[in-house]
Amino acid sequence: MIYDKASLVQIPSGYKSGTLYSVVPNTADGDFTVTGDPEGEATRVNKDGLIESVAADVSRLDYPLLDGVVQDCPTLLLEPESANLLQRSEDYANAYWLKARVGSSATGFTAPDGSSNATYFEQQSGQTTAAVIYKSSFTSVSSGVYTFSIWAKQEDKRYIKLQTRVNSATYRTVFDLQDGVITYDSGNENAKIEAYPNGWYRLSVQRTSTTTDDIIVYYYLNDSAGVSDTVTDSGGVYIWGSQVEKKDYLTSYIPTIGSAVTRTADTCVDAGNNTIISSLDGSVFVDLKVTNDSNLKQINLFDGGNNRITISVQFSILSISIVSNVGGTIQTLYSWDVDINTNDRHKIVIRYKENDSKLYYNGLLQTPTTYTGSWFNDGVLDNFSFDKSGAFSFYGKIYQAMIFNEALSDNELETITSYTSFNQMAKALLYTIE
Secondary structure, three states, X not given: OOHHHXXXXXXXXXXXXXXXXXXXXXXXXXXXXXXXXXXXXXXXXXXXXXXXXXXXXXXXXXXXXXXXXXXXXXXXXXXXXXXXXXXXXXXXXXXXXXXXXXXXXXXXXXXXXOOOOEEEEEEOOOOOEOOEEEEOOOOEEOOEEEEEEEEEEEOOOOEEEEXXXXXXXXXXXXXXXXXXXXXXXXXXXXXXXXXXXXXXEEXXXXXXXXXXXXXXXXXXXXXXXXXXXXXXXXXXXXXXXEEEEOOOOOOOOOOOEOOOEEEOOOEEEOEOOOOOOOOOEEEEEEEEXXXXXXOOEEXXXXXXXXXXXXXXXXXXXXXEEEEEEEOOEEEEEEEEEEEXXXXXXXXXXXXXXXXXXXXXXXXXXXXXXXXXXXOXXXXXXXXXXXXEOOEOOOOXXXXXXXXXXXXXXXXXXXXXXXXXXXXHHHHHOOOOOO
16 A cells, blocks of 8 residues: 555544644654644634634634535645734624614524524514624725625525725625525625535635725625615515635634634644655655635645745746755756636645655646756755645645655656546535535
8 A cells, every 4th residue: 555655644533732643653743733723713624513612723624515504524724823903793683783674583592503593583573674783894905805794594585785984885695594505796806606505605706905994794685686776575684704804715713702813824834854764765645725815835845945846826826846955056956837717626646756756746747847957965855834834834634644765657647636536636625406
């Protein structure tokens, strides 16, 4: 078996505060040092499909969801710093949230975190315009991209409209809580609906602010698949977990109870040594998804300096480089650039060996650009990190990572980055088989 050859195997599973244990070796030499939110404000999806907070500096083992069903194996979730700018993310009864044409509201319903903090809102009887819950001018913000999100669940209202007002321009997106689809969008960016257990959906949109301005967010109980707010009957929906963050992609939930909350960045660094990591010939494998943003993200085998094997992801390009520092001279020995879709899952393996390095990506051999230069000295590579000395941290999800103290064969390289069946591929990529 290929996996039996590995000198380091990381399948996210065992952890304690500050440490993510390796499966191989069963000593501290293979363990990663982990930092997370010191206030315990970071969250994950647990094995029961519920959102829960994790303690300070604890690895976030996040379970993927497929059509709202939690999957068997967790991933390691690594995210940058982000803040929820809304000050009361669950407390819709508070005067912080304004309401119009709301007939009744009640708390005490089961939320996506398993608590009884979800709120039911009902259309006011006799009204001809939809009920709305909103937060007006909640902050004076600077220019940039903002991501809005909320969890919602159908009761007897099928549709909910998320409306945003940024730079005096109002846009609307209508979500169908029965079929889990978007039925109307008038200009919000990157509208998404994601299924969670027990009939919940996370709804999200983005807006770009070009000036310093106030932002308003509205949630309308809508009767139709269009933008109209005309209503013909009573009824309501459940909502929970509002979030607005200055990010160009959606991150995990950050709960707030009276003030904006900032979640600090995750790091996962410093596994291995020069016994586990060969410098002369070896292989490194990662199975991952990346955050869909413009920032450079790196995974490195290195010596703390410029001897390194680097996996970099930026925009829709995967860049791989093998760089040595001999006598103070930095030399690029091999490099590859691969077009990717950053929403997909990526299985990458590099065989590094003087004059015989190869890259396989999702089962396919990639063509390198090769430069002349001297190979690593023996024993220099001694560190496996999801960043490079505190710079260019990797953000996304890690399914698995392995290091081999030998150059794997072409057949092994292809096998380790391929799927053995269509069902395996579909499950790994979170596709639905119909």
